[in-house]
Amino acid sequence: MVKDDGALEPGGPIAAEIAWLWWVMLVIAVVVFLLFLVILARGLLRRVHSDEEPAATTRRFLVWGGVLLPMVVITLVFGVTLLVMRRIPSQAGTDALIVEVTGHQWWWDVAYPQYGIRTANEIHLPVDRQVELRLTSADVVHSFWIPALAGKLDLLPERVNTLIVEASETGVFRGVCAEFCGLQHAKMNLLAVVDSAEDHERWVERQLSPAAAPDDETAQRGLDIFLDAGCVDCHAIAGTEAAATEGPDLTHVASRLWLGAGALENTRENLSSWVEDPHDAKPGVDMPEPELSAEDLHALVAYLETLE
Numbered sequence: 099m100v101k102d103d104g105a106l107e108p109g110g111p112i113a114a115e116i117a118w119l120w121w122v123m124l125v126i127a128v129v130v131f132l133l134f135l136v137i138l139a140r141g142l143l144r145r146v147h148s149d150e151e152p153a154a155t156t157r158r159f160l161v162w163g164g165v166l167l168p169m170v171v172i173t174l175v176f177g178v179t180l181l182v183m184r185r186i187p188s189q190a191g192t193d194a195l196i197v198e199v200t201g202h203q204w205w206w207d208v209a210y211p212q213y214g215i216r217t218a219n220e221i222h223l224p225v226d227r228q229v230e231l232r233l234t235s236a237d238v239v240h241s242f243w244i245p246a247l248a249g250k251l252d253l254l255p256e257r258v259n260t261l262i263v264e265a266s267e268t269g270v271f272r273g274v275c276a277e278f279c280g281l282q283h284a285k286m287n288l289l290a291v292v293d294s295a296e297d298h299e300r301w302v303e304r305q306l307s308p309a310a311a312p313d314d315e316t317a318q319r320g321l322d323i324f325l326d327a328g329c330v331d332c333h334a335i336a337g338t339e340a341a342a343t344e345g346p347d348l349t350h351v352a353s354r355l356w357l358g359a360g361a362l363e364n365t366r367e368n369l370s371s372w373v374e375d376p377h378d379a380k381p382g383v384d385m386p387e388p389e390l391s392a393e394d395l396h397a398l399v400a401y402l403e404t405l406e
């Protein structure tokens with residue numbers, strides 16, 4: 099079950115700091131607003147039975163309300179912001195898991211250099227361990243944001259930005275691209291799957307294994323179609339000759355929760371309609387229609403379904 103937690107339902111210590119800052123700023127804003135209401139009410143009431151406008155009162159109001167109060171408020175907000183910035187780690191510990199995330203129009207390439215594995219649109223994290231995300235972009239500016247786990251940070255071409263993430267509860271958290279990056283910006287979502295250390299290890303083991311070899315005639319035909327119909331020009335499947343990196347790595351595509359970076363749930367039916375016409379669920383996506391016969395499409399989908 100995907101958790102739709104927002105920034106005010108933090109699932110880790112770093113997000114908790116940011117949520118705390120938000121609440122402090124809300125309290126300050128409420129106090130200022132109440133003060134404003136009191137002053138407004140006083141001004142309205144006084145006007146009724148007093149027609150004199152003492153210059154000293156006006157000046158005092160300007161100095162207090164226009165100079166001193168904003169200075170106090172801004173200094174306060176600046177101070178707590180600095181405090182939170184200091185409490186959020188800017189460098190990960192030496193045992194941090196490193197994950198390289200590359201934004202593409204409109205999907206996420208996710209690589210784990212310490213393990214040598216690559217996946218897409220899902221980030222798997224062990225609970226209670228710092229993760230150093232190294233963010234970059236293959237094309238335009240994107241922004242990485244998993245509201246329940248950390249603040250947001252831009253992904254820029256030819257530059258690597260580092261974001262530290264830590265989760266203190268297991269579960270699947272929703273993430274988004276938070277910077278308009280073209281037609282399908284809204285369908286550039288990702289999932290952060292937070293597992294216990296043991297479950298995470300198991301996931302890594304499974305990802306390290308190459309794709310399952312076709313175990314029947316239909317799946318074998320599906321693989322042949324994959325290699326002939328142009329899929330191979332963009333996608334990689336470890337253990338086959340497909341090794342392109344223009345599109346998401348499909349080695350374990352069947353184990354993922356979503357298709358098309360959140361465009362569809364990963365069911366057999368959706369996989370079939372996605373392959374048949376990706377532009378139906380995600381107009382403008384780079385993937386062309388493969389133009390297959392119904393039988394070939396069935397075989398291709400049957401093969402992809404085996405890639406657990």
Ligand code: CUA
Nearest residue numbers: 240275277279
């Ligand atoms: Cu990528 Cu918006």
